[in-house]
Amino acid sequence: MALACALLWAPLASWAAGAAIELAVPMNKSVSVSLNAPAKRASVGNPGVADIVVLGDRELQIVGKALGATNLMLWGKDGRVLSVYNIEVVHDLNTLKSKLHALLPGDPIEVRSAQENIILSGEVGNMARLQAAIALAESFLPECIKAETSEGGSVQKVLPGTGEGQDCDKGKVVNLMQVGGAQQVMLHITVAEMARTVLKRMDANFNIFNLGRNGGIGAVQGGASFPNALNPDGLETPILGSLNGSAGAIGPVVDKFDPSMPVIESAGIFLNYLKGDLFLQAVLDISRRNGLAKILSEPTLTTLNGQEAEFLSGGEFPIPVPQGGSNNAVTIQFKEFGVGVKFLPVVLDSGRINLKLNVSVSELSQDNNVALSSSGTTSSFVIPSLSKRSAMSTVELGDGQTIGIAGLISDNVREFVDKLPGLGDIPGLGALFRSQEFLSGQTELVIFVTPHLAQPIASGRPRLPTDSFVPPSDRDFYLMGRMEEGAALLPHRIQSSKGGPEAARFGHDF
Secondary structure, eight states, rough: OOHHHHHHHHHHHHHHHHOOEEEEETTOOOOEEEEEOOEEEESSSTTTEEEEEEEEEEEEEEESSSSSEEEEEEEETTTTTTEEEEEEEOOOHHHHHHHHHHHHHTTTTTEETTEEEEEEEEESHHHHHHHHHHHHHHSSSOOOEEEEEEETEEEEEEEEOOOOOOOOOOOOOEEEEESSSOEEEEEEEEEEEEEEEEEEEEEEEEEEEEOSSHHHHEEEEEEEEOOOTTTSSSSSEEOOOOOOSSOOOOOEEEOOOOOOOOOOOOSEEEEEEEETTEEEEEEEEEEEEEEEEEEEEEEEEEETTTTOEEEEEEEEEEEEEEEETTEEEEEEEEEOOOOOEEEEEEEEEOOOOOEEEEEEEEEEEEEEEEEEEEETSEEEEEEEEEEEEEEEEEEEEEEOEEEEEEEEEEEEEEEEEOOOOOOOGSGGGGGEEEEEEEEEEEEEEEEEEEEEBBBOOTTTOOOTTTTTOOOOHHIIIISSSSSSGGGGGOOSSSOSSOSSOOOOOOBOOO
């Protein structure tokens, strides 16, 4: 028994003095192996991973069939083990390396294989090159073979390596690459607003006053005050004072009567009549106003990945701020207005861009202004109000994609009526005893944002907005009324979106 065991382990003991040979075989390709002695037998641990083709007693080929690892043992004619190969069937990395070098020559990309996965490492110039390298490596992943059972029996279905919902392991591309240098993000914003207003006004104001021997009678539409009308010994004044600085008064002397001064804002009719003890004043203000406002702002701003950027095109107006104390000190603070943009871009590994942004468009308005008067003087300081449209949001977009972050559709109608009860309701004639106003406003607003991965262009390539301006000569300015010479011969709008000597848009090329 002991002799039999010694004879069985003798071939393995003789081979144990050597080491196993590590051999990598590309999938679906073969590697030729030459032997030092004639081989009589061969054994493959897993024929599904690799197989052999015998070319002679001293030469054979190892064919990679599927990703994985196995071993090959060879015996000689004397029954001794000639050699043992540890075989790993890997992706065709040499072909992949040559493709990457041909398509991306400036990027030192390293390629490795781990089981069924492809590992890419190194540094690439930009995110587009990184995505191209990953897509090329994914094309080298094997197709999955999934067994399906039908009524006629078993059939094999080949599933593409990029398919979804598969239950077979096809491997994946492990991305360890980094984008070299700092990435720059250009943000293009479009703020478009259209506003329409319709104003209709009919304002009737009249003052009628008649002084009799024992009293007076009158009518007022539009407001008046009678501070001394009930006091017989009160201040008396003529109905009309002196005109054009001439001495003397016009009209009878009556108790104090102070009618509100009517004003015609746009168009209307007025009437004044004075005879004896009768004073008549009537103003009819009738107007219709249509308004149209268009606002289009397209700011563009560029910053580094992960760095906040801010842009403002407008101005500042002063606001007085009292500080208190015994000296009543006042300081001045400034409030910004105009087109403002703040955004923080973050470029993700997938190439998409995460944006945290704040967009505002404001302009000075006189609708709700505040007038402050200075003590001891008759002057006043007017602080205007702001009409503002703003949006703050966080979005995620691909390079060159556009999304609307805010929108508004507004339709407002306001009506005001001031009338004498009863008389103001008379058809036709009642218009003289009432004042009414109708105001309608419609507003449409939309804000779009478009991020780009930007790259600087060569110096001297972009055309500037001032390139087409030529100062006018004396003849063009005084005789022809031109503000720039040959303006019709030079293009004002640049058509090309790429940088180049022929035409280019001011900014970055992307």
